[in-house]
Amino acid sequence: MMELTRKGEYAIRGIIYLAQQPPGRVSLISEIAAAAEVPQTFLAKIFQSFAKLGLVTSSRGTGGGFVLARPASAITLREVVEAVEGPILPNRCLLGSACDRGGPCRVHAVWKQVQTEVVHILDGVTIDTLARNP
Amino acid sequence: MMELTRKGEYAIRGIIYLAQQPPGRVSLISEIAAAAEVPQTFLAKIFQSFAKLGLVTSSRGTGGGFVLARPASAITLREVVEAVEGPILPNRCLLGSACDRGGPCRVHAVWKQVQTEVVHILDGVTIDTLARNP
């Protein structure tokens, strides 16, 4: 239960690689994919999501590629995960939409607590922490 | 991300109904399904899992049905959820199997922390708490 998908794994590995490059260094998607051991075309989609959300900046044409849009210390693991997996939502009813049954039941509060706690943990981890080598 | 499936929702609703019955009262699957608003044949599978894990006891034939195998105060939400959704595992690498890449990376510890925290929350909630009406 609650498993991260491949997309999530790949997203994290990809952005960590980017964070490990010298600041300002532009990386090709092919380079990132090779380093992170991720199918290139799949990773390209992931980085498109990153770019749309402003986590990375992309440039096209010769000499193009990807760079972090902010310092790695200002990008949280939550942002990365939510960029590709959508919001942390242990139960549908946590999204505004009222429960299709009576009102919110007692379980509701438990899922809310789970959500809050997980968000808190993932928000407390930044990419620069993850990028530091053992 | 991390969404509970229908099966999980149904499992919780079903066992809460059972916990709301007078102690010792046997409930038919048809009755539980109607009360919990869950497809009956689907719920039957769910309760089979409960029975195998010893959360409920089942009896066949006339007068048969389901009863909680333990007091509702001794059944945790985690047991119920894991019975149908499998263990709380935010990332595959948390299951003994070593990472297919280098060694465990720094992200590993984060998922471990998420797992621990979620398990802790769900272990702290028992079915009798959930069964009490507003």
Place this chain on the structure above:
DNA sequence: TATAAAGGGGATCAAATTGGTCCTAAAGGT
């Protein structure tokens, strides 16, 4: 101004998972 080197984005696809039904067998009561 070609041309090559990138990323953007849509279409498409196979495999896996989810959500659910159906049928037969087994067990238990009358």
Place this chain on the structure above:
DNA sequence: ACCTTTAGGACCAATTTGATCCCCTTTATA
């Protein structure tokens, strides 16, 4: 015997996941 009720397997449609392909646009530079 016969009815009731769960057990368990086979099966199925819809959705999601994990990817690949192809064509388009942007950009540098020869």
